[in-house]
Amino acid sequence: MADLSAFPITKRWPASNPEIIQLYSLPTPNGIKISVVLEELGLPYEPHLISFATNDQKSPEFVSLNPNGRIPAIIDPNGPDGKPIGIFESGAILVYLAEKTGKLIPADAAGRYEVLQWVFFQMGGVGPMFGQFGHFFKFAADKVANNSYPMERYRDESRRLLGVLEGRLQGRQWIMGDLYTIADIATFPWVRGLDVSYGGAEVLRLAEFPNVMAWLARALERPAAARGLNIPARA
CATH class of the missing domain: 3.40.30.10 (Glutaredoxin)
Structure with a gap:
């Protein structure tokens, strides 16, 4: 034991x-x-x-x-x-x-580092910037009602990061091509949250990122993802 x-x-x-x-x-x-x-x-x-x-x-x-x-x-x-x-x-x-x-994660060193750079891209960019967008757009909107700068700043940076993902996913099923990895798992919950958690689909114009939206749909279709979205169960 x-x-x-x-x-x-x-x-x-x-x-x-x-x-x-x-x-x-x-x-x-x-x-x-x-x-x-x-x-x-x-x-x-x-x-x-x-x-x-x-x-x-x-x-x-x-x-x-x-x-x-x-x-x-x-x-x-x-x-x-x-x-x-x-x-x-x-x-x-x-x-x-x-x-x-x-x-x-790939077994070869080059592939491993390629995955890690996309994990760190999420950790250093996608998560913090999307989170700040959600904060100012939804949760603190009343505090910045007379100052649109914070929301616009993080909206624009979120769109820039979505553009990076859009380019990476061009012609690819997953961030690493045919291989589903921790890079996808690190990133898709944050992209999902832009609409599901923040209601930001329209202001971010998510439809302008078709590769990202198709990739997100594929990720959410995975049975493990469907289960993991609600664990631990909220009280």
Whole structure:
């Protein structure tokens, strides 16, 4: 039986089965990445809902695993050398799980780095910029009612990034061509969120990015994606 007692988070969110991966998350774009990749890989895992409504992500127990106080985070009881390991940051978790299983990432070095650059493109560009667009367009619209600059800035940058994706997906089924990888999993929840979470399809003119929209539809058709969109189940 794996001993996870060294992780204080397990005192607030106890593991029913400490032998499998423990996922601490919420189905936001960043959280969805990890539930989807776990479903794609077929790895057994136990999801724990981290509720923003009660600021669970800022609790001492959660911060003990992720000092940054953001979802998602995992504990793998079967980490390197067979020892438990805790990992935070969605991009790091994606890379860890892909390398652990040898799936969703090319085996050759050149292909691996090509995937990683697109994962980092999402982490450094797509996520932060799309998130800021959503913040000013939907959640803080009343605070900037007399100043359109913040929304316009992030709208335009989001469209620029969508244009980068549009070009990359020209003639490709997935970001890496025929191979579905963690680069796709990192990115599609954020593109989906532009409309589903923020209602921004019209102002962003998403229809002007047909390659991106077709790629998103293909990603959402995958059974693992359909399952992962709602894990952990919201209260």
